[in-house]
Each structure stands twice: as C-alpha cells, then as structure tokens.
Amino acid sequence: TLAITEQAPTQIHLHKAQSLQVAINVGKVLFTKNHPDHLPLLVVNTLLGGYFGSRLMRNIREEKGYTYGIFSRIVPLKHTSYLLIATEAIQEFGQATCQEINKEIELLQTTPIPTVELDILRNYMLGAFLLGVNDPFAIMDQFKAVHAHGLDQHYYSQLHNTIVNIDGKKIRELAQKHLSTDSLSSVMVGS
Secondary structure, eight states, X not given: OOOOOOOOOOEEEEOOTTOSEEXXXXXXXXXXXXXXXXXXXXXXXXXXXXXXXXXXXXXXXIISOOEEEEEEEEEEOSSOEEEEEEEEEEGGGHHHHHHHHHHHHHHHHHSOOOHHHHHHHHHHHHHHHHHTTSSHHHHHHHHHHHHTTTOOTHHHHXXXXXXXXXXXXXXXXXXXXXXXXXXXXXXXXXX
C-alpha cells in the first residue's frame, strides 16, 4: 500500500503586484475514510466551514465582509484525505482573514457549542444527506463514494448516528486533536 506521511506545516505567501484579491488556502493531510475519527470530523468541519451557516461564513463573510464566500471541506482520496479551507478575500484583508480562520478553529477547541447551533447543524446535515439520495443516480453516487474506499452501506447509518449523537464536548476534542493551528499549512497568493 501507499504510505502517506504528514509533512511539517508550510506557509507560502506569493506576492502579485497590484492584485485586488488574495487567494487563501489552508489545510493539512488527514487520514482515510475508514478512520474512526472520519465521520465525527465531518461534523466538526461542517460546523467550521462546510455550509452557508458555518462559523467561517458568519464571521469572515457576514460580520467582517472580507470575502464573498469561504468554505472548508474534507476531501477523501484513496489512501488519505485532506482538510481544505479556501477563500478569496479583499487584498488588504488577507492577513486578517487568516487570523480569523485561526480564531474560529481555536474557538471550536475551547468554547462550548451552543445547543441551538448544534441543532441547526444536525438539521442541515441530515437534510443535505436526504437531498443526496433523492433519485437513483444520486443513490448510485453514494454507493460509489463508499465502495471506492472499501466501505459498505453501513457507512451511511454510521454517519446518521454520528450526526444525531455527537455533542459539543466531542466536537471540541476532535478540533483539539486534528485541527491544531500549528499543524496547518497555508498558501496565500496575491498579497
């Protein structure tokens, strides 16, 4: 099998003269889709930046106005997966955007999750899953998504159980374990 080794975090800043925006990508190598923390980390990631009501969107887009959109996702590959947080911000707010990303991660690691926020997150994730299985082609896509990783359809019942049962304490623990800001690499282009 192919061994994926985690590398030391890297920070790359490429200056482009007279750029109006800065492209920001932050992330790290994680683990395969069959790792025991994969499903609960999907919930953590969704809360952080995986949907329009996420913490990154509320802070960096809605409150600060640094960007039109920011997202975070876990991208599964055959032998690993990786976390990707990405946005394009107004050039003068590039560094501040990176600071706010780190701030939101640190808040996930240290601050209790309000019950209302967790309920909204659960409803979103369960609804998104139902939309993803609303026709035969979508169901086939869901099958392929797990089959390619050597998993079976129990993956989806485990996902459902994870979404329904995860609590704020578990979210904080996973954020502490896997999202240390010191472990993240970043690339900024344009500032």
